[in-house]
Amino acid sequence: MTVTPEIAPSPVNDPGSVEATARRLLTELPGPRSRELEAERRRHVTDAFGITQPVFIDRALNALLVDVDGNHIIDFASGIAVTSVGAANPRVAKRAAAQLERFTHTCFMVTEYSSFVDVCRWLNENTPGDFEKRTALFSTGAEAVENAIKIARSATRRPNVLVFDEAYHGRTQLTMAMTAKENPYRLNFGPFPESVFRAPTAPAHSSPNGPAVALQGVEAILAEHGPETFAAMVIEPIQGEGGFIVHAPGFLAGLREIATCHGIVLVIDEIQAGMGRTGTLFASEHEGIAGDITLTAKALGAGLPLSAATGRAELMNAVHTGGLGGTYAGNPVACEAALAVFEILEEGTLLENAVRVEAAVRARLEPLLTLEGVSDVRGRGAMMAIEFRDNAGPRGDLAVAAAKKANAHGVLTLTCGTNSNVIRLLPPLGIEADVLDEGLAVLEASIRSVLS
Structure with a gap:
């Protein structure tokens, strides 16, 4: 797997451990089994369904999605704000x-x-x-x-x-x-x-x-x-x-x-x-x-x-x-x-954590506002976004490229906006602080790489 020098590789966890709680990439994304299943999908599912990341998920561990190749992906999408309490909440x-x-x-x-x-x-x-x-x-x-x-x-x-x-x-x-x-x-x-x-x-x-x-x-x-x-x-x-x-x-x-x-x-x-x-x-x-x-x-x-x-x-x-x-x-x-x-x-814990998510996102991404092409960091709680725009107008190409790079390195992100020039962050409300920080570090490096 090729990793750009700006983005740190995922931690080396025990490949056999299903309880590893950090980003872990055992293969490139999508991995071989996901590619096999994607080929099957193409034979049976209409092309009218779009897809952000063609990986097939096997299970979830709070803010991590584990795919069929054993990769642990940090989830900054939550099924488009659906799995706010986690994609496998036991309760x-x-x-x-x-x-x-x-x-x-x-x-x-x-x-x-x-x-x-x-x-x-x-x-x-x-x-x-x-x-x-x-x-x-x-x-x-x-x-x-x-x-x-x-x-x-x-x-x-x-x-x-x-x-x-x-x-x-x-x-x-x-x-x-x-x-x-x-x-x-x-x-x-x-x-x-x-x-x-x-x-x-x-x-x-x-x-x-x-x-x-x-x-x-x-x-x-x-x-x-x-x-x-x-x-x-x-x-x-x-x-x-x-x-x-x-x-x-x-x-x-x-x-x-x-x-x-x-x-x-x-x-x-x-x-x-x-x-x-x-x-x-x-x-x-x-x-x-x-x-x-x-x-x-x-x-x-x-x-x-x-x-x-x-x-x-x-x-x-x-x-x-x-x-x-x-x-x-x-x-x-x-x-x-x-x-x-x-x-x-x-219980209130998740509401409090949403506020902490906003603080962490702002601390990590607002310094990027000094870069040409980054125009705004906005949102509330665990509903945050970074917009790409320069003097010529919206830069959907930058948003898409940065999101694609982050996705390739195991941080699932989505774009939005009329001009698709915004990366939106929708992590589960209970995301662990260290997982959030690692995901934001990968996203920051992805953005800097695209803008360099």
Whole structure:
């Protein structure tokens, strides 16, 4: 295996030890067995599925993914913020396994089970907002988004939806219309549903005077089409796929005021940023606001498909009986996984660790801002990013090259942003300090190598 001189090789651990807790590369990535399986994948799986790193995983050890060749890879992706409590959390596995022994499914719309109600109760009690709430459970984030729109339209009897620049809300036909990024999410899939309009945002990293201007833009779009025609405005408290964009202080609070003024349902999409990712249970807590409906998914089920829409009781109950549901909505195995996640988050350790992750990332990556091509380090908690841009504009080539080099050296990273010029870091919230430090050292060296 060839290793560039800027990046230290992985520690030499006992190849036979399955409990080694550090990055370990026994082969190049992907290794021979992964390459065999990848060839098989190409014969049977559509090419329409993209892949960040063509390695096949055998098991997980907290913040490490162990592939079929025995390589230990530091996980800075968490399945795109899904496995926030780790990809093999024993408490999640125990509760899910116990449920599997009792029954796998009945469909909550046919016969009921208490874990569905328990998940709804916890979300009602813990999502932001000092008002009576109700919750509906589904399977995917896109389902939660679409159902929030259904709820808002049913409650207001209005058709239109306001979304924002750099937004990502899913891959279904309606959520593609709501998503901003063309390639790969919208390309060749139109026409899209009408009644979706897009407004500007105020990124904290580039708009010091932006909130007032952006909020004026929001009001202008509402006025153009009639504020009384808008059922909902939907926004991520930190925009994920759009580039881990943190909104300038006051922007989300301004949206809250506008929504209230016009009787528009404010939907806060916490699908990627919620469930402890930013150091609080929900990212909107940093801004001191509450949505009329809050959406959760991804980390909610710790890897099992589960999503939720939690909102004001009068909104959630405005839909006629039978109007919401889904065959797999709130599957009992996924509900048990979520109850384990709640227990773990309530202990507080992971929230504290998310704050430590941010400090470690900033300490390691902010010095790179002196380098030509690195323009910003941003985020909150364990939802951090580094952006590549120079005087000519976004440098997606640098981000992709640095991420690719880090991936080749056993640190799994993802890119994001409209121009794919951002590397995003989403480690498990419980990542060990030494594993985090090693992963950041590899990433730093990868970036320096690309920029040299």
